[in-house]
Amino acid sequence: MTTRESPQSRLQSAPGTQCSALLTDWYQLSMLDAYYQLDMQETAIFEFFVRRLPKQRSFLVAAGLEQVLEYLQNLRFTPEEIDWLASTGRLSSIGLQRLASFRFTGRVFAVPEGTVFFASEPILRVEAPLPEAQLVESRVVSLLHYQTMIASKAARCRLAAPRAQLIDFGMRRAHGAEASCLASRASYIGGFDSTATVEASYHYGIPLSGTMAHSFVQAHELESQAFLNFARCHPQNIVLLIDTYDVIRGAQRVVEVADRLRSDGIRVQGVRIDSGDLETAACGVRAVLDSGGCEDVQIFVSGSLDEYAIERLVSAQAPIDAFCLGTRLAVSEDAPSLDCAYKLHQYADRPVRKLSQYKESWPGPRQVYRRYDPSGYLAMDVLACEDEVIDGRPLLQEVMSNGRRSCEPPPLSEVRRYCAEQMEQLPPKYRTLEHVLEAPVKVSQGQHRLADEVGQIPH
């Protein structure tokens, strides 16, 4: 069920890398206009982080950086967009002029995609003239938020099923076209094996999977004829859907059909069950298949699956070879948003912080130093000022300077491998679906000192 990798060139036009400069919040444009009028163009430092993790998450997996860098590099206003902005009568002529020639020229530091991280840790830092660093907020948040949420959900599914195949079926219930493709990408990073979304395979080279729909069976008068027809038209990768009428009778028909197909040299790869009690159904179907000489036919299951359902089925030793996840993966059903932010930490060399109730932020540019124990497990992250001297491996690295990428993006398969390695370094107590209250993170003395100083500045 795999297909060859797409050529690198197509990645440039993938969904999520091309969007209008108008895909932003209105206040970004009115603030930009003010910054230009006031000539406030000193360097601003913004950081993206997740304030608090959803109560169902003990760690997150960073994803979306590739699309952020593409966005920053290609960001332009078209003449038509400038004309329209002018027609609103809300921006100054100096503002419109500056937007017409707008380019992102800043530096970006980030953790690699696939990195495990915790609440409050920056995973991206933008250093750029204030108007540039400001304008990009809405889209940067959108890209990092969604893919990080999905990669994290996918990594949990992989924890629940270390060995089974995991397949993304989420396209139709994901929230729109871009989410469909980015869900495939992010779930692949988090440990999924393949996707059913054709466009995601085309753009990102993700292996493609697919079975058949109930309508195919219904469009035939006889279920067994539908099975035979499908198999003969698609002699590779045959996965037959067996629950349109009755799942056990469906399995019995697969046995008959597999026998007839065997003489034509055609092998049925698997069956899919999409309804009912999946544990009971899988056991019943396995027995029918085995007693009918179809020991090598795999069982795929789908239907409202998530990491919790997978864990139950795996613990019960249900004979399932592949889990196909749709809605609950693609919308991250139990936690469909992250409490994330892109906040100003410094302007014109002056560290700043926000003191809003329950939403205070740390001041100044920061770095995360990761320490490991002798067994190679993550022992502690230290959240420090960027210029402090701290033990540990610094996670944020320069990925863009002068508005250009510092290096070529790694292949997606490499990102996926790196994420799997990150998951292996996660201490066992975080490698479960249960919520672990405390994160292995401490804040440096230097950072505390700076926060106190900045907090005391009278405004």
Added chain:
Amino acid sequence: MTTRESPQSRLQSAPGTQCSALLTDWYQLSMLDAYYQLDMQETAIFEFFVRRLPKQRSFLVAAGLEQVLEYLQNLRFTPEEIDWLASTGRLSSIGLQRLASFRFTGRVFAVPEGTVFFASEPILRVEAPLPEAQLVESRVVSLLHYQTMIASKAARCRLAAPRAQLIDFGMRRAHGAEASCLASRASYIGGFDSTATVEASYHYGIPLSGTMAHSFVQAHELESQAFLNFARCHPQNIVLLIDTYDVIRGAQRVVEVADRLRSDGIRVQGVRIDSGDLETAACGVRAVLDSGGCEDVQIFVSGSLDEYAIERLVSAQAPIDAFCLGTRLAVSEDAPSLDCAYKLHQYADRPVRKLSQYKESWPGPRQVYRRYDPSGYLAMDVLACEDEVIDGRPLLQEVMSNGRRSCEPPPLSEVRRYCAEQMEQLPPKYRTLEHVLEAPVKVSQGQHRLADEVGQIPH
């Protein structure tokens, strides 16, 4: 806070109306390939409906039809896409040939956008040669699912706040670019007044709103200087964010600043509070503003708002003029997916149904007949076979024939007005945030009879 309507022409290129034909599930293509090989091209009838409503919903609002019709009308495979499909080695040459010249040529019946509906009622029916009606499933579901979910959430927010301004702030946490823009569109249909998403205003002509961010305040050394600068750069539509450091001191600074601005002929329209206990903060801020001669300055609030929070604030008579909804609207946080389906109901004049456990479907093409009581309230929907003679107004109307729209799309403001009218026809017991168990829907005798007949067909 409004902007003029966009020209109709731009609606054609709006997000959600243009997408690759590869934005589909792989099984659609393998089934298509089989249908072409088997010459199964008789007319198929598929219907889109929501099986069960989320437990937090008592009704839904249909939305997304416009994007579906655009999609169907423009659906093409590019030569590059065909080449790539060929390179996968998974499709037959006859299949590839047919895809290269693929067009949607069918008929579509649908309820108008903004229509209130209930579980199991079809809101769209596609009648087309089987391969065409099949291929479009994934994208049709994606478009109707998301916008219907958001319009329904928005309508609940409007129920909770019949008079306040409602503003969409959801772009950054919506799941990707398309969701951002379609959330603005769907929430506008459901009763919102405006959006902060610039691209949604550009494409759909939705009134544009926006305030300012904390970073603007932080980039200044003094909060009051930030307020003055913002106001002087943007003398219209001034909404000042007052909770960066301390919300009451922020309000006091607005009073001082408003006084200075008044002499320049500049009026502060409002203040925004984004953190803390919004009821307490709004009361405190209102008192400060009123005693400082700023009785006409409105209070905008934001931060984790949804219909439940709005209802609490409105019941407490908190002095709030505008609610700005972000994340919880754009991801429909309490119900981020709908259990919807696009199912085959008839093929080659043979009614069919699915009997999968808990996922049985009704057979044959259907119609919804809506009846009203003497006061004009919706009294009962009757779900019947399409050709039954039933009292009531039929909700599904032809909107496309031979793959072309039957009429021009109504302006979005008209759809919004129609939705408000639908909400007024909803009986009072459904016009609350509480869940009402039973829907005002019954199934006709003819439909029951047909289901029994079809269910008894031996497969």
